[in-house]
Amino acid sequence: MSPDRDNQTAEFDAIVLGAGAAGLFCAGEAAQRGLRVLLVDHGRKVAEKIRISGGGRCNFTNRDLDPRAPQRHFLSANPNFCRSALARFTPQHFITLMQQAGIAFHEKHKGQLFCDERAQALIDWLVERCTRFAVQRWQPAQVLAVAREQLPGQDICVPGRFCVQTSMGEARAPQLVVATGGLSIPKIGASDLGYRIARKFGVPVVAQRPGLVPLVFSPAQQGVDFAALAGVALPVRVRVQPAAARPDMRTAVVFDEDLLFTHRGLSGPAILQISSYWQPGDALCIDLLPGQDALALLRAAKAGSRKQLVNIVAQWLPQRLTEAIVAEQPQWQRPIDQVSDRALTALAERLQRWQLMPNGSEGYAKAEVTVGGVDTQALSSKTMECRQVPGLYFIGEVVDVTGWLGGYNFQWAWASAYACAQALREDG
Incomplete structure (x- = not known):
């Protein structure tokens, strides 16, 4: 007109x-x-x-x-x-x-x-x-x-x-x-x-x-082959661990949503949500077993099983992700009854308090807001x-x-x- x-x-x-x-x-x-x-x-x-x-x-x-x-x-x-x-x-x-x-x-x-x-x-x-x-x-x-x-x-x-x-x-x-x-x-x-x-x-x-945007990571720094995990999705709990005190983080903001691995990093509703609160220098803390006690699960499995630890964890997480996590430490690559309590505690920490540092985001091209x-x-x-x-x-x-x-x-x-x-x- x-x-x-x-x-x-x-x-x-x-x-x-x-x-x-x-x-x-x-x-x-x-x-x-x-x-x-x-x-x-x-x-x-x-x-x-x-x-x-x-x-x-x-x-x-x-x-x-x-x-x-x-x-x-x-x-x-x-x-x-x-x-x-x-x-x-x-x-x-x-x-x-x-x-x-x-x-x-x-x-x-x-x-x-x-x-x-x-x-x-x-x-x-x-x-x-x-x-x-x-x-x-x-x-x-x-x-x-x-x-x-x-x-x-x-x-x-x-x-x-x-x-x-x-x-x-x-x-x-x-x-x-x-x-x-x-x-x-x-x-x-x-x-x-x-x-x-x-x-x-x-x-x-x-x-x-950018807000509501996928985040990208450097595999060399994180020890994670994101490309190999691309397409893996699972429900998680995610929060920001800010580098410094900020007014917008006076109250902890936590999201229980699905996470998606991409070739360059992480996406899915959980990451899109938390990205609006994330700023350069902040870390993310991700719980891969929200609502569960990973250490209690591992201890119970150790008391009644001789399966490989990787097969135990694969009951709770996607197979590809489980294999990638277990491969990080030699002491996790054995039957669960042969894994020390200290090593199980470390694995539980890895599963429920996974900390990683984004390099940045996919920018305005992929940001929803x-x-x-x-x-x-x-x-x-x-x-x-x-x-x-x-x-x-x-x-x-x-x-x-x-x-x-x-x-x-x-x-x-x-x-x-x-x-x-x-x-x-x-x-x-």
């Missing part, structure tokens, strides 16, 4: 930059309230992250989010910031909208809700809402400049008015909503536009890093509006709020978009 080519600046009540989950939902909600809304996006397709998430079925929210303490599932330099929006627009609110739209869904586990069919149905519904309520879309349109409007012949800005220059024309509105997302998955159009806009208007930005972003200290938790820049709003992933794996980040997109849409005003 394109603006009229009459050299006139198009006027709106609000301009939304970014047609992802947060931007589409915010634009539709605001237009439903009667506002004239322009939605601008540089991509040829909208909501690509919705389309590819959840194996193409989009894990769009999570029933387990507790509206009384929603911040428990989120990471931020200001962890309580997200509570207000998430408590006012809950998973049930979005579930009701999905039901009204006739989009079938199902729960997998741990409260994770997925579309029954392809995620395109969710995208189509978001776009249809925008169309129904007369949201104007400029797409694909590159944002060339964003500025406060200046009065002719003067060097002063009109408070609260924004001028957005794009490759499809110029638009002006008293309210600007930045929903441009983060840096994750650049192949579908991720950019730093939102952070640049924030800095332009003096809004602080928390340093970014971006940790960090627009500093929440600068925003109203009720409206998402900048405290020092009236009329400027930030929502979704561009904000320093990062959810756990399992639909929490989409719920933040819906909740922050809704809070913003309800705060937007007709004619500013």
Whole structure:
């Protein structure tokens, strides 16, 4: 869609930059309230992250989010910031909208809700809402400049008015909503536009890093042939052992999820979850037998068996992983009744407190989200509006709020978009 080519600046009540989950939902909600809304996006397709998430079925929210303490599932330099929006627009609110739209869904586990069919149905519904309520879309349109409007012949800005220059024309509105997302998955159009806009208007930005991302390791340093174990998966318990005290690690964060070995390191839900809390220099501590007492199991087996130790451990762990672990120490490569108690204690420690040091992550190319972003200290938790820049709003992933794996980040997109849409005003 394109603006009229009459050299006139198009006027709106609000301009939304970014047609992802947060931007589409915010634009539709605001237009439903009667506002004239322009939605601008540089991509040829909208909501690509919705389309590819959840194996193409989009894990769009999570029933387990507790509206009384929603911040428990989120990471931020200001962890309580997200509570207000998430408590006012809950998973049930979005579930009701999905039901009204006739989009079938199902729960997998741990409260994770997925579309029954392809995620395109969710995208189509978001776009249809925008169309129904007369949201104007400029797409694909590159944002060339964003500025406060200046009065002719003067060097002063009109408070609260924004001028957005794009490759499809110029638009002006008293309210600007930045929903441009983060840096994750650049192949579908991720950019730093939102952070640049924030800095332009003096809004602080928390340093970014990849989140929900596989971690990589050096086999030489870890003594593990990750390539030989690629494809092995098992349930584990994982936590970060930070190199130094950090505010985000004041309470130990532990995840009980599946781990997956890759050719370059570790992935799977357990690693994706903990990666958002991991920082360079931190170690990981992994329990390969969560909920069990490895030493007690080994001692019981020693008392009643003459099997090779490798065959005993293979009852509890995948064969390839068992063989790799037992091969680490000569004293483990014998019948269990011939293994010393000291060696069994060492093996139990290896199984339940495996410490290893990641070299880094797979980066933004494989990251599902971006940790960090627009500093929440600068925003109203009720409206998402900048405290020092009236009329400027930030929502979704561009904000320093990062959810756990399992639909929490989409719920933040819906909740922050809704809070913003309800705060937007007709004619500013």
